[in-house]
Amino acid sequence: MAHRRPATGRVSTLSEAKASSRAARSRQLCRSRRKAVSCSGAAARQSCSRATWTWSDYALEEAGRLTHPLRYDAETDHFVPIAWDEAFERAGAALRSVADPNQVEFYTSGRASNEAAFLYQLFAREFGTNNFPDCSNMCHEATSVGLPKSIGVGKGTVTLEDFDETDAVFSFGHNPGTNHPRMLGTLREVSRRGKPIIAINPLRERGLERFQDPQAPVEMVTLGATPISSAYHLIKVGGDLALLKGMMKALFEADALDMAAGGAGLLDREFIHMHTSGIDALRADIDATDWDAICRVSGLSRDAIESIARGYWTAPRAIFCYGMGITQHRHGTETVQQMANLLLLRGNFGREGAGICPVRGHSNVQGDRTVGITEIPTEHFLERLDRAFGITSPRAHGHNAVEAIAAMRDGTAKAFIGLGGNLAVAISDPQTTFPAFRKLDLSVQIVTKLNRTCLLTARESLVLPCLGRTEIDVQASGRQAVTVEDSMSVVHASRGMLKPVSDTLRSEPAIVAGLARAAVPNSVVAWDELVADYDRIRDKIEEVFPDFYDFNERVRVKGGFRLRVGASQRQWDTPDGLAHFLVTELPLDVEREGHPxxxxxxxxxxxxxxxxxxxxxxxxxxxxxxxxxxxxxxxxxxxxxxxxxxxxxxxxxxxxxxxxxxxxxxxxxxxxxxxxxxxxxxxxxxxxxxxxxxxxxxxxxxxxxxx
Missing domain, CATH: 2.40.40.20 (Barwin-like endoglucanases)
Structure with a gap:
């Protein structure tokens, strides 16, 4: 008979105590291990690949910071410290030995700054490839791919100030209490203004229900909290596309009734006429979509869907926020586009208090894309990059994350460089991914701490420890600052204030430059000059991307500056200069036989x-x-x-x-x-x-x- 736990939310069992004991032992091991990964000789040889592989991801995190470059020694099955020059030479020799530059995968985490990411893409393109698997491939790529076809830009269109003016916020598929805690303060203020926040999520999450602000003395003293959601709908996993089509169906029906009664209708017809195309095809598609199918796929009743839609059309200005509960689906791109459709129907772009707000996780996942981390670069961008540096970039499209793992699995990828992140664990299908990494000739991981991807050793495996963003970064010209771009397209500077945990650490830009010099001995890029003063990197970013005009001056202003987002001004950067209503079928394959x-x-x-x-x-x-x-x-x-x-x-x-x-x-x-x-x-x-x-x-x- 199966052992049953007490019917409480806490799931408290004897095994919990055992787990706590194991965690305590792991922490004890980790405390001793901090020396193992930080020093040389006998202590460093404790960092054994087979031994550390058995550690949990939690224990690996608890092990602390890396302080010296490490190389995996297969004969002893240990990571051993090496000098930076040797690390660069080993990596460079392995990269120079590949038969084709497209056999190398250049992965980027959103943790990387604009300066590091820009140098990284420059390195890869001078080397000869557009292979840029990126953390965005696993989170908001549906936004980056879907929205440009709808509104001409793969970014959100709202600012934080828009939340001060909005009449309603709709929260789709994200949990700000855990994943975006800074956003809770913004939602709290919307709620305190008496404006509705409609939450649509498969799980009931406390952070979407109420929020106790630690900076609000009354709430802290009284143990009170501000309600967040005025309505909460438990949608079935994968049902958001159906809900959005249902909301449009309810809106079209209510619009027709209002017109028949002599009203002006609920659609923004002037906006639709001046700024969009495809309304007739969308209306025909929605009319042909059956209510029964909408309700079955969404898991919501027709009354519930009509209630959500009513909350939308009665709000003069509305913001749609969403997270990876929307994008990480087989139909994520189409779902994002249907969200844009619904906003376009009432002209909720390009005015205060309205728009679309994809909420991203990593601090610079959006900025990395902006400065060139993409496997599908435009010709315009490549021309400007080549002119700025005197290189000839490759034109063929490269690999995204899934394609990179497939190439490693198939043996066509020979080397992997990771600028941060933990791709082998982040990507799906470890049964395929882990063996694929072990087939590589070269693996280079630029990280602050060991993670499981570091332990998937290749023929030559190097772990290169970098400064954290909170640490002081000193280069030849003095202390440096880096920049990041947030979900609102605001670029601001970040300057580390803490003493580095080790004098041997190097910054991400310096590590990228070291790898580039070793891999491309005849490089025409002045790597040393760029790394000596990050202002020079930003000057080059400005030269390649005109939206960064006066980059160094503007980023020194408190709060930074916002990049141009055309749709925020009703400027649609599409081939015909219009926003597009896009049609998609309702996915009826969300359940498979025998898998209910x-x-x-x-x-x-x-x-x-x-x-x-x-x-x-x-x-x-x-x-x-x-x-x-x-x-x-x-x-x-x-x-x-x-x-x-x-x-x-x-x-x-x-x-x-x-x-x-x-x-x-x-x-x-x-x-x-x-x-x-x-x-x-x-x-x-x-x-x-x-x-x-x-x-x-x-x-x-x-x-x-x-x-």
Whole structure:
């Protein structure tokens, strides 16, 4: 008989105490290990690949900062310290030996600054490839791919000031309490102005319900909190596209009734006539979409959908916010485009208090794209880059993240350089990804701490420790600042104030330059001059990207500056100069035979992307563990299961075994498990066909009692 846990949200068991004990032992190991990765000789040889592979991702994070370059020694199965010059020479020799530059994958994490990312793309293009798998491929690529076809730009159109003027905020598929905590203050002020915030999410999340502001003395003293959502709808996982089509159907029907009664209608007809194309095709598509199908796929009743739509058309100005609950689906790109359709119908672009707001996670995932990290560069950009540096960039499109892993799997990629991040764990399908990394001739990881991707050793594996952004960065001209771009397209400077943990650390721009000099001995780029003074890097960014005009002057102004976003001024940077209503069919394949549930992966509160800071998820009542799956209580009963039972999650031939079932307020037909632990259920070829984003949040599965 399966062991059952007490029916409480906390899932408290004896195994929890064991887990805590293991965590304590891990922390003890990690404290001793800080020396292992920081020094040389016998101590460093403790950092053994096989031994560290058994550590949890949490234990790897707890191990602390790296302080010296490391090289994997296969004979002893240890990482050993080496000098920077030797590290660069080894990496350069391996890169020079590849038969084709397109056999190298240049991965970028959104942690990288604009300056580091710009130098990195310059390095790769002078080397001869456009292979740029990027963290954006796994999060908001649907935004980057979908919105340009709709409104001419793959970015949000709102500013923080727009939230002061809006009449309603619609929050789709994101959990600001855990993933975007700074946004809670903004939503709190919207709520305190008495404006509605409509939350649409498969799970009920505390951060979308109420917020206690630590900077509000009254709330802290009284233990009070500000309500966030005025309405909360538990949509079925993968049902957002259906909801959006339902909202448009309700809007068209209400518009027709208003017109028939002698009213002006609910659509912004002047805006549609002057600024858009495709309205007739959209109306025909929505008219042909059946209400029963909309309700079945979304998991919401018609009354609920019409209520959400009414909240939209009664708000003179509305903002749509969304996160990866929208983009990480097989139909993520189309969903983003339908969101744009709905906003266009009422002219909610290019005016105060209205627009679209994709909420990104990493501090500079948007900026990396802006300064050239893309596998599909435009000819205009490449021409300007070549003219600025006297190089000849390759023109063929490169690899995104999924394509890079496939090339490594197939043996056509020979080398991988990671500018931050933990790609092997972040991407789907570890069954494919992990062996693919081990087939490489060269792996270079530019990181602050060890992660699991570092441990997937290639023939030549190097770990190059870099400064953190909070640390003082001194180059030949003195202390330096770097820049980042936030989700509102605002570019601002960041200057480290803390003493580096080691004098041997180098900045990301300096490491990129060192690799470039070693890999391209006859480089025409003045790498040393650029790294000596980051103002020179910014001058070159301005030369290549005109929107960065007066870059160094403007970024020194408090708060920085906002880049041009054409759609914010009703300027549509599309081939015909218009915004486009785009049509897509309602996806009816969200469930597959024998797999009646849709799985979404989620982060815990003590987690940032793949980085596990702790084993608690306090807002969901989980303590000391991550081996849980959240299900609707009625679904549990239907399965003959109870809260606390051990279950397996099955996706085809893939299984995640021995999870603890937790009854949670989640939409029926939906289940949730932690990322990245559940990534093994998602095959590499399960992704959005347009953006290439893995379908982390729409995997058909079945649930069975564990043996």
């Amino acid at each position: 549930y849709l799985l979404t992966t989620i982060r815990s509160h003590d987690q940032y992307n793949t980085t596990i800071y702790g084993l608690n998820d306090r807002y969901r009542g989980i303590t000391g563990r991550r081996d849980v799956v959240f299900l609707n209580a009625d679904d549990l009963r239907e399965l003959g299961l109870e809260h606390g039972d051990r279950v397996d999650i099955v996706a085809g031939e893939r299984e995640l075994r021995g999870q603890t079932a937790v009854a949670h307020d989640i939409a029926r037909g939906s289940i949730a498990a932690y990322y990245p632990e559940a990534n093994g259920l998602i095959a590499l070829d399960e992704h959005d066909h347009a953006s290439g984003t893995p379908s982390y949040k729409s995997t058909p599965v079945r649930v069975r009692r564990a043996a």
